[in-house]
Amino acid sequence: MRVIVTEDYQELSYKASQLLSAKLQKKPESVIGFATGSTPIGMYKELIQSYNRKEVDFGQMSTFNLDEYVGLTREHPQSYYHFMQEQLFSHINVRPEKISFPPGIFSDAGQACQSYEDAMKAAGGVDLQILGIGVNGHIGFNEPDQHFTLYTHIVELAQKTIESNARFFGSEDEVPRSAITMGIKSIMDARSILLLASDRNKAEAVQQIFSGKVDPQIPATVLQLHPDVTLVVDREAASLLNKEFQTGGVSVW
Secondary structure: OEEEEEOOHHHHHHHHHHHHHHHHHHOOOOEEEEOOOOOOHHHHHHHHHHHHOOOOOOOOOEEEEOEEEOOOOOOOOOOHHHHHHHHOHHHOOOOHHHEEOOOOOOOOHHHHHHHHHHHHHHOOOOOEEEEOOOOOOOEOOEOOOOOOOOOOEEEEOOHHHHHHHHHHOOOHHHOOOEEEEOOHHHHHOOOEEEEEEOOHHHHHHHHHHOOOOOEOOEHHHHHHHOOOEEEEEEOOOOOOOOHHHHOOOOEEO
């Protein structure tokens, strides 16, 4: 596991964009797993600027997003499909037919989840999965639980998640109570993972990744088992980490 500690959010966003761009330069047809939320927005802005400077090409890239709210159409202003269009996809040359999302509207939940898993397999698997982390340690919408759910599934959102996401809606009451999300194995099957964390309110969750214990109550702890994980965190998000965590296969940049 590699940890890159940046001075601030701006540097975090730039560094993350460079890592993703390097992946596409090495393998233009990469399958990228994208994440929503406030943390990756800066990275997406940096990627747009790099595209405008003709430093990176997205024309051969395929995408799979981590999750979507259940009950929201793609046109809904708070859907994650709409978010990705506004924040990145409509500003770059990604091909629309290569953009994939778990559906927010479906008649058969089991079939919707299985179809998304099948689509990822048909694409050859995810080369690089972008992740954020929730204040409760969730990744995607995999909330704290007694066990890990392996594959794409429907999840009831934790109250902390609802409260955190209320700022994107008119009120907490408007936040959907469930979502469709890649499962833990779906995420862990990615060949490499890039996790971004910014701000002091994520510091405890970041610290817990290095607890040495894999605990479904803190879903992000499973990343300890992945062979290729890079964390890019600003100094506030890294504020609870100490020098000892550099041992045990962890390198700090």
